[in-house]
Amino acid sequence: MKPRYFEYHQPTSIDDVLELLSEYGDEAKILAGGQSLIPMLNFRIASPAHLIDINGVAGLDQLNLTPEGVQIGATARQRTVENAPEIALSYPLVRRALVQVAHPQIRNRGTFCGSVAHADASAELPSVVLALGAQIIARSSRGERTIPAKDFFEFHLVTALSADELVVEIQLPPLAAGSNGTYVEIARRAGDFALAGVAAQAVIDEGGTVQSLRMACSGVGPVPQLLEEAAQLAIGSDLSDELLLEIDNIVRTTIDPPDDVHASANYRRVVTGTVVRRALKQLRDESGSNHD
């Protein structure tokens, strides 16, 4: 279908964006990459009276890597982040997740921040920012605030953002030396929304012992979910095959996924346990200690 009528705004400064947001609030939507929003407009699931296109705001597309971490601006394309050599080197989790987000044609337009702000329960990037402990920088004409990823997601497509707030940037924290991460998902076809996926970020020392681990999974509830119990079990261990099976079991029993047309709740439990096991096995094997 075609979208309903809307009024299109093309501000060129953040201040102008914030002014429009404070004027129109709930009646407005921010248009960044548009790869989630425009399908919703075409389906008429969403029909905002005002679209505020932020692509013309200079400087919002930055991708900065510093010793203090990474700053990803509101209009930085997923493809830009994915192709940045420093991201591939320092944040393998981010790159491994991004290449599983839809298809290159979508990632050429879609933005990193937009996917997080959209907060689809089965999307990859919300789990990634949660596993990394990223911070979402939101600005309104009232001021700026920093929202930790763990407080950002409230429900499927619902976040802690107020109607007048714009995500200007997402900050990924610096990672400890030797930290490695991966994203493993199972989807019916490559590029589809995943039935279940997990973002895992770990430090495994030279002896093969897990020093730290954070895992967050997608597709098993209305918000991305930290798998704390399973992570506790892994920390201090060498991730033996037996332990991986135990963790798989713990994951299955600690999550409460929905039934829907794509998969039953029980199948999702099994699939989530499986992706966690595969992710941890990959991190273990990449750490150089082999347990075959």
Added chain:
Amino acid sequence: MTEQEQITTDLHPLHLTVNGKDVDSVLDSRISLADFLRHELRLTGTHLGCEQGSCGACTVIVDGVAVRSCLMFAVQLNGSTVETVESLCVDGQLSRLQQAFHEEHALQCGFCTSGFLMSLTAHLREHQVTNDQEAREALSGNICRCTGYAGMVKALLAVGDGESTTQ
């Protein structure tokens, strides 16, 4: 909005380059790039399948990268450069990729073909395609519902050597 939704317009001026030609227009904001190409410019080689970004039939190249033209509004393209399937054939001569599609029977009904050609044209500018796996990955963002992909894999491998895909 109520059931008696008021049909109204929100006009914006637009200047862009399409297949090397300057285009000036004044356009309603809710017109997609795909509809603008088809209805305003009569470039009907770009096809609209799903209008939700899933099928890839409407893929065109904007500022050098392949995008879904159903997921952009034309008014967003002020100052941009757009390439459509009509740009591939020059002076009646098919591009190498088009010729390979022809030779390998990579199309049947042809509905999805223009989207595939544009996705692959963009891909081949940056990447070589030297094996089956790479070919299938390059094809994965578009859907074909009749011929299948075997002919397209062959066609892609025939031109995936890193040589220019134009003639």
